[in-house]
Amino acid sequence: ILNVEQSPQSLHVQEGDSTNFTCSFPSSNFYALHWYRWETAKSPEALFVMTLNGDEKKKGRISATLNTKEGYSYLYIKGSQPEDSATYLCAFTGGATNKLIFGTGTLLAVQP
Amino acid sequence: NAGVTQTPKFQVLKTGQSMTLQCAQDMNHNSMYWYRQDPGMGLRLIYYSASEGTTDKGEVPNGYNVSRLNKREFSLRLESAAPSQTSVYFCASISGQASFYEQYFGPGTRLTVT
Numbered sequence: 001i002l003n004v005e006q007s008p009q010s011l012h013v014q015e016g017d018s019t020n021f022t023c024s025f026p027s028s029n030f031y032a033l034h035w036y037r038w039e040t041a042k043s044p045e046a047l048f049v050m051t052l053n054g055d056e057k058k059k060g061r062i063s064a065t066l067n068t069k070e071g072y073s074y075l076y077i078k079g080s081q082p083e084d085s086a087t088y089l090c091a092f093t094g095g096a097t098n099k100l101i102f103g104t105g106t107l108l109a110v111q112p
Numbered sequence: 113n114a115g116v117t118q119t120p121k122f123q124v125l126k127t128g129q130s131m132t133l134q135c136a137q138d139m140n141h142n143s144m145y146w147y148r149q150d151p152g153m154g155l156r157l158i159y160y161s162a163s164e165g166t167t168d169k170g171e172v173p174n175g176y177n178v179s180r181l182n183k184r185e186f187s188l189r190l191e192s193a194a195p196s197q198t199s200v201y202f203c204a205s206i207s208g209q210a211s212f213y214e215q216y217f218g219p220g221t222r223l224t225v226t
Contacts, residue, residue: 032211043202044155046214089154093210098143098162099170100210104154 006103023090027071116218135203
């Protein structure tokens with residue numbers, strides 16, 4: 001059974017703080033790593049799809065890095081704002097099956 | 113362009129009743145998925161369909177059946193609902209290989225089985 005782990009489980013920060021969290025995944029047979037942002041009472045929305053070792057992607061104040069050899073990805077948020085409060089999910093796909101295995105997410109709460 | 117739509121939004125069933133959750137996408141996507149979301153468990157894959165005419169089991173398929181009716185529609189059926197199936201169900205689709213494309217999610221169906 002493929003295991004995708006995210007840490008921490010939850011995080012409380014003050015507005016303006018920068019923060020980061022981790023997604024760990026199997027390093028063998030890697031195809032892609034996805035990051036999604038999931039606000040309460042809404043549906044998950046894609047942030048990044050990453051495929052290459054050393055890849056770094058950025059969208060506004062949010063960026064992500066990927067290390068496929070050691071099986072981890074970091075998501076960074078610079079200068080957190082209250083609207084960044086959400087659960088951040090990562091998902092791993094380890095073959096050509098198009099099947100994604102999700103982690104349990106990191107719940108971020110940004111206090112004004 | 114509605115994206116991924118799901119019906120119903122809410123449903124309450126009694127133990128043993130059956131029902132079908134409907135999902136449709138208008139983005140001409142090849143692959144479609146059904147997930148359930150439970151507190152502390154993230155999204156768990158129930159079934160997926162890599163392309164029209166194919167379906168495969170995910171992590172938690174027991175108690176469910178699926179039908180990929182055509183390229184647009186992918187339904188999830190509970191034949192005999194159990195309280196353990198109380199959950200929020202999300203349908204998703206993806207246009208091509210998950211190596212390159214992100215998933216698009218529907219709004220979810222909140223199901224309670226009493």
